[in-house]
Amino acid sequence: MPDVVSEKMILPAGGGAFALSSLTLGIFLNDQPSHRISQGSDRAVHRPLRKHQGWLLPAGSEGVCEYDEDLEFVTVSLDDRLLDEFGLSSGAGFQAIIGDIDPVVLSISLNAAKLGDGGLLYRETMSRALAAQVVQLIKPAPAWHAGIEDRRLRRVLDYIHDNLANDLTLATMADLAAMSSTHFSKAFKKQVGVSPLQYVIGARLDLASVLLRTSRLSVSEIAWRAGYQDMSRFSQHFKRKFAVTPAVYRER
Incomplete structure (x- = not known):
């Protein structure tokens, strides 16, 4: 089975039940002001959709889609194996998106039917670009994003957690946020509640505590993985x- 399956359909007014075996995107190619949809129940809710709006539903979704005019639309289904490459273990279990579609996802999906016209490299590149963008939309935000509205600071937080074993400097973080070091430090503390240095130390110690509980790595190896070169x-x-000391913490 291909990683991405695209179909273009024209259906008469009416509608009916649907059952999706994989994560699927539906894009309407004509306006449907009377569109109604139910997911997981038999009660349809009125959700008018315009051309190039649609829905993104998880694998296993069942329900009913109804419309009072002929419907022209495109569906694009993504295989779990492809989604897994981008950190989504399954296409199930996320909040359905109904209405506006991310512009990048929309553009790639509308051209997905033409993937077969290109070579293997083109098909794989576009399929993975679509999967990466879809996963970005639906993957739960990490806990450290909670309460942080500034995208620049979210980017810095992601960078910190991805690089805890490496040297994390204030200058690098400020550059990533496109701010001066002084402005960044003030903005970070205002949004996060602690200074960048205090946050990094806390994140490193939290990582160390998890590794102490769940792995058999030596304390020195854990210290190194948490970004500490100095054991003391x-x-x-x-x-x-x-x-308590790391050794005592592990024995608890």
Whole structure:
């Protein structure tokens, strides 16, 4: 089965039940002011949709779609294997999107039927571009994004958590946020509640605590993976936060 399956259909007014075996995107090619849809129930809700609006539904979705005019639309289904490459273990379990479609997803999906006209490299590139954008839309935001509205700071937080074992400098973080170091430090503390340095230390110690509970790595290896080159400093910081040494914490 291909990673991406696209179909273009024209259906008479009416509608009917649907059952999706994989994550599927539907894009309307004509206005449907009377469109009604139900998901997981037999009660349809009026959701008018315009041309190039539609829905993104998880695998396993069942329901009813109704409309009072002939419907022309495109469906694009993504295989779980492709989604898994981008960190989504299944196409199920996310909040359905009904209405406006992300512009990048819309553009690629409208051309998905032409993927077979290109070579293998083109098909794989476009399929993965679509999967990456869809996963970005539906994957739950990491816990550290909670309450942070500034996208620049979210980008910095992602960078911190992706690079805890590396040298994290204020200058690098400020550059990533496109701010001066002074402005970045003030903005970060206002939004997050602690300074960038305090946040990095806390994130590193949280990672260390998880590794101590769930792995058999040595304490020195865990310290290194959490970004500490100095064992005494690691032990000092860890005891300050958790009130016990790393070795004692592991034995609990």
